Amino acid sequence: MHVDEHLEELERLADTAGAQVIGRTIQRIDAPTPNFYLGQGKVESLTEDLKQANATLVLFDESLTPLQGVKLEKNLGVRVMDRTEVILDIFATRAKSHEAKLQVELAQLEYLLPRLTRMWTHLSRIRGGIGLRGPGETQLETDRRAIRRKIAVLKKRLKDVAEHRANQRQGRRDMPTAALVGYTNAGKSSLLKLLSGQDVFIEDRLFATVDTLAREVDVGEGYRYRITDTVGFIRKLPHHLVASFRATLEEAQDADLLLHVIDASHPGWEDQLDVVENELRVAWGVRRSPGEVERKREIYVFNKADLLPDPTAFLALVRERYPHAILTSAAPHAARPTPMGVDDLRLALRTSAQALRPIAEIRVPVSDGKLLATLHRDAEILEQKQTNGVVTLKARIEARLLGRLRQDGVEVVLG
Secondary structure (H helix, E strand, C coil): CHHHHHHHHHHHHHHHHCCCCCCCCCCCCCCCECCCECCHHHHHHHHHHHHHHCCCEEEECCCCCHHHHHHHHHHHCCEEEEHHHHHHHHHHHHCCCHHHHHHHHHHHHHHHHHHHHHHHHHHCCCCCCCCCCCHHHHHHHHHHHHHHHHHHHHHHHHHHHHHHHHHHHHCCCCCCEEEEEEECCCCHHHHHHHHHCCCCCCCCCCCCCCCCEEEEEEEECCEEEEEEECCCECCCCCHHHHHHCHHHHHHHHHCCEEEEEEECCCCCHHHHHHHHHHHHHHHHCCCCCCCCCCCCEEEEEEECHHHCCCHHHHHHHHCCCCCCCEECECCCECCECCCECHHHHHHHHHHHHHHHCCEEEEEEECCCHHHHHHHHHHCEEEEEEEECCEEEEEEECCHHHHHHHHHCCCEEEEC
């Protein structure tokens, strides 16, 4: 049942945020009510339940309007948080890097701005007459202006960060890049640790890490990949947060390859997979259409195979839809003392690197200094010789750059 699954996820979010869940309740209604989201009778029964349980907080799995939040807190007599606020709170405590902190602060302020009235309900009894505003309203408007200014400053800082990140990407074309994307807690960080052999923070909680992390990985036969672990996704992800993390998600958009990590043991893995791909389309401004061309190569990595009753049967099933899917596990299995699928993943990366950067022989007139400089900057030069005014380069070069050279009439021979 989807309702139970959603509430289980909300409970895991609450645990990550540091709250202890003591009960749950649902109500089936045709449409949310404008004042409470819930019906009046449900609010009254919930008030009694909260008193008996000595609860101090109520979490809603849906987003609440500012009015609904105010009315619910007044009637229930406890703090009320919706799903969006819980997720923002988690990100605020988990963000470590300067960029992540800026992104989370921006999302929090954009969420807070229309809800400032809740901060000033204690001043509602002070009223201003003609030509005299109440001090609560004056302070409220002052705070709104301050928050708008702060939002503008944060957006400018994040724009600067995005430009700096783009410059960094242009300057590090020495190896192919891959981005780990997936639903939160699918095991992206565990796989990055296995592939790189370097220390990466891992915790079995939703949004254990929210910072972007890159590691260089040796995939064999002289090929290396720069792999970036991006922030995890979740259903009903706050749009403020998606917008704030757009600069970070450009890492995935610019990557040569996407490694989509899926929790194979989760009963709703298909829904989670769809959530990730839909959120990426939103973040990148890609509109879904029936004839949409795939944006880039994507490898589906089904993780946590150690929790499957029959990994072989599962892999055969998913390969009917995803022919090149890989089954992995970062944890030892009863019948397999070492992690599984890592060699398969390295092979897939190596094959991709070979396809992305074939070896070619390129002949350039010695007088074309601009083109020679471009090749030395953007390709891996393996050999170089000069004969009769022509420089012959043997280089490992990106397929897209190779295509541009051919369009420009440059003599290129593969192999």
